[in-house]
Amino acid sequence: MQTRTLPSRHLAGVEVRLDPSVLVLAILVAWAFTGVFRADHSLGVALLLAVIGSVLVVLTTLAHELGHALEARHRGMKVEAITLLLFGGVTEMHAEGQTASDELAVAAVGPWISLVCAAGFGLLATFADDLFPAAVSGSIGQLAGVLGWWNLLLAVFNLVPGAPLDGGRVLRALLWMVTGDRLRALRASVRAGQVIGILLIGLGAATLMRAGAQATLVAAAFAVSGVFLVRAASSELRQAVLSAALEGRRVVDLVATPPADIDEGAAWPPEPAADGLPAATPDVPGVELTDDLHTLIDAFQGDHDVVRVVRGGRTIGTLTEAEVARAIARLRRGEPLR
Numbered sequence: 653m654q655t656r657t658l659p660s661r662h663l664a665g666v667e668v669r670l671d672p673s674v675l676v677l678a679i680l681v682a683w684a685f686t687g688v689f690r691a692d693h694s695l696g697v698a699l700l701l702a703v704i705g706s707v708l709v710v711l712t713t714l715a716h717e718l719g720h721a722l723e724a725r726h727r728g729m730k731v732e733a734i735t736l737l738l739f740g741g742v743t744e745m746h747a748e749g750q751t752a753s754d755e756l757a758v759a760a761v762g763p764w765i766s767l768v769c770a771a772g773f774g775l776l777a778t779f780a781d782d783l784f785p786a787a788v789s790g791s792i793g794q795l796a797g798v799l800g801w802w803n804l805l806l807a808v809f810n811l812v813p814g815a816p817l818d819g820g821r822v823l824r825a826l827l828w829m830v831t832g833d834r835l836r837a838l839r840a841s842v843r844a845g846q847v848i849g850i851l852l853i854g855l856g857a858a859t860l861m862r863a864g865a866q867a868t869l870v871a872a873a874f875a876v877s878g879v880f881l882v883r884a885a886s887s888e889l890r891q892a893v894l895s896a897a898l899e900g901r902r903v904v905d906l907v908a909t910p911p912a913d914i915d916e917g918a919a920w921p922p923e924p925a926a927d928g929l930p931a932a933t934p935d936v937p938g939v940e941l942t943d944d945l946h947t948l949i950d951a952f953q954g955d956h957d958v959v960r961v962v963r964g965g966r967t968i969g970t971l972t973e974a975e976v977a978r979a980i981a982r983l984r985r986g987e988p989l990r
């Protein structure tokens with residue numbers, strides 16, 4: 653995912669990026685908290701509590717994502733970064749070599765941490781009167797109570813069993829364990845995500861019709877979450893199908909001429925023409941015939957629209973971005989490459 657983010661920080665060795673939409677979340681939450689605390693406090697105290705509450709909402713969301721990231725790293729997966737967004741966070745990781753039980757543990761740990769946070773804040777809210785001086789115990793209890801409910805909501809929403817939510821990943825891991833078929837399990841969890849998304853959109857429409865204009869915001873929240881779920885589920889399926897199509901393929905499968913037919917003596921780039929101009933720039937990235945297709949796609953990063961195909965240190969041909977795109981489109985449709 654390429655998004656413009658605020659300056660990133662590292663936490664426990666994981667890069668944490670803040671999407672600018674986190675500011676929208678923080679402001680919305682602070683605004684809602686101010687309304688809650690204004691009833692019993694002066695505006696100054698209400699604002700202070702709201703800011704503390706808003707920071708804690710972002711921090712507990714981070715704790716949830718950090719749980720996914722650290723569990724993934726603990727299980728030998730490479731974690732790229734955590735990005736915090738308006739609707740929670742995203743942990744980018746490389747899932748190659750992941751087993752069903754790895755996936756189950758990595759998916760479940762996030763909601764579990766949110767449940768632990770909910771329980772902790774719930775206890776704090778319950779016993780605030782015994783733990784803190786009377787002057788502040790009421791405010792602390794109120795703040796802890798709101799944060800407890802927030803984290804419970806986060807855990808429950810994330811456990812909804814449809815991709816791409818954590819619950820969808822838990823469902824996928826369990827189906828994968830039972831059927832032994834990763835792609836089939838993924839299709840089922842994506843279908844569940846799409847159905848839940850459509851139900852949410854329907855719920856939004858029903859809310860608007862039953863409750864009228866004063867429920868517009870709630871109805872819109874349902875509908876937006878629904879659209880988000882349907883789109884994210886579909887994109888997860890597309891990525892997985894593509895990834896399955898690329899699996900086990902090598903650069904050699906994409907080279908138009910089978911390697912046996914390539915003239916061993918031919919050099920690339922060809923000898924400079926008579927006018928002395930080189931036939932190609934020297935900084936064209938190279939990939940080995942035996943490299944996998946993920947490596948090939950990575951080679952196009954930056955401004956390159958062509959890569960050299962190398963065997964035994966010698967360039968034996970080229971692949972353009974357009975050729976690779978056509979080959980991948982064929983793979984995706986299940987057509988033969990040649």
Ligand SMILES: [Zn+2]
Binds near residue numbers: 716717720762763
């Ligand atoms: Zn999560």
